[in-house]
Amino acid sequence: MGLFDKLKAMFSSDFTMLEGAPALTPEQDRALALGAVYAAAGHLPMNAPTMEADPATAQQLLAGAWDVHGPDDVDGAYAFLLHQGHRGYYALVSPRVDEVFASRNGRALQREHQARISQEAADRGLDPARAQQWYVGWTGAAAVGGHSALPDPLPASIVAWDAARVVHLSRLLLDAGLVTPDRAWDAMGEAVGLARPAYRGWEEFGRAFVVGRAFWTAGTSRNPVDGDIAAFNGAVDDLLKVEGSPWLRLAY
Template identity: 45%
Template structure:
């Protein structure tokens, strides 16, 4: 090991593990890996399905973040995440956003206006046909053009947006499972079953953990861009925080993403 490697190891993130946790099966290990960015960012155990929170604290978090208060509402949350989640609206706006971003670098106003007019004319009806809120879908599109249009015009990204943000939805299956188990809303066996479904759902959409990460980061930004208040600085700061977590997962030899082939 060289001097540089020694310094990197000295200052690198140390994974949090839960002493005495039941041994994971390979399938469970792979499932937890879907939510590893949350574990790294929040310093949660990478080897156990828990946030190490007491039931009251976990229930308060479930209520505040997910409006989940019991077993039935926990199952509704699972149905949402595994049944479309944010991928549903992202998939609708992506073709329109692609058209906008095709002309964004040149700042051609007439073409930008034409792209926006087409989206405004077609997205509301398209959203209704898919059972989605038209105003929310339109707002997502508008905020995405502001955010990604700026990046495309000045940051010169290396490629197109991911075709899928299922990584984001399925990572959250793992994250909410930690909360729901700690709160006592679901038994571990049920949570592991939901996580297994998430693994089966997401694996066909990506070819590697790196691609999965791109889907996750894009999905997280998209989640924030759906809000009524557009705050580019907040989204950038949040993205940098989770990008640092991803760097650990992609580059450390002992990372779950390097131990487990996609």
């Protein structure tokens, strides 16, 4: 092995591919690329919508992480991600948290925000209690340095997070036998339509996904700092530079 080959081997990593998977259409290829951060971080197939889980395991994961217990819950899970997701809460919360940390009187401003945010959430069709939860969590994450590994400035939208989760959810639903492939591909195609106008390229998409992950964690965990951010940032880095990445093969 020559010096170039040795260096290439040192700085590259193989993405998981499912042997014998059906060829993807260009539309399917692009849809799967939305979930590539999950695939790279979790060593899931880049070329097939599966987690390679048996149906019982997939159903257990769906019940625990998605509150999907059977076919009747599928439409609601997809509808949340495609029509609301966490992007609505982020759009409400993130600018206000930025205001707090840019202000000389942040504590007073924070109290003012918390007094108004429930009504503002209701006006936007969001759950007021969840909006309060994410406001407190995102403020807490910023206060303890949880934004230090995130882009500065933060992205205007985290629709990348919601779109990628459509792909991740579809993998589980297909493994569990709760949707047909056509249903899953239709949902992933809708996610492409949501995500493409929001970013100029895959790097913006990937970084926004990581911010979405951090935002989600801040509102759902006792610890507002996501301990897996480094792994997801690393997955984005790999997708942007490692041979075999769908992000290098496909124009955004």
